[in-house]
Amino acid sequence: MSEAGGNGRRGRTGLPLRVKCPQCGQPTAYEGNPWRPFCSERCKLIDLGEWAEGRYAIPAEEPPEGGEGET
Ligand SMILES: [Zn+2]
Numbered sequence: 001m002s003e004a005g006g007n008g009r010r011g012r013t014g015l016p017l018r019v020k021c022p023q024c025g026q027p028t029a030y031e032g033n034p035w036r037p038f039c040s041e042r043c044k045l046i047d048l049g050e051w052a053e054g055r056y057a058i059p060a061e062e063p064p065e066g067g068e069g070e071t
Pocket residue numbers: 021022023024025026038039040043
């Protein structure tokens with residue numbers, strides 16, 4: 001178990017780990033943050049809402065309708 005090196009992002013600056021809020025992009029504390037990785041409950045709910053609406057879904061390429069395609 002080595003504390004130095006690895007995935008830890010702490011230690012170099014001594015600052016607490018911060019992450020960017022996926023919703024608004026604001027740097028927010030990760031540890032001790034009940035809404036992590038979001039900065040607030042609002043951003044979390046917004047993100048969940050977008051998932052629910054399917055905005056994150058991969059758009060399917062639907063073929064154009066009403067056409068034979070080949071001429
Ligand atoms: Zn946010």
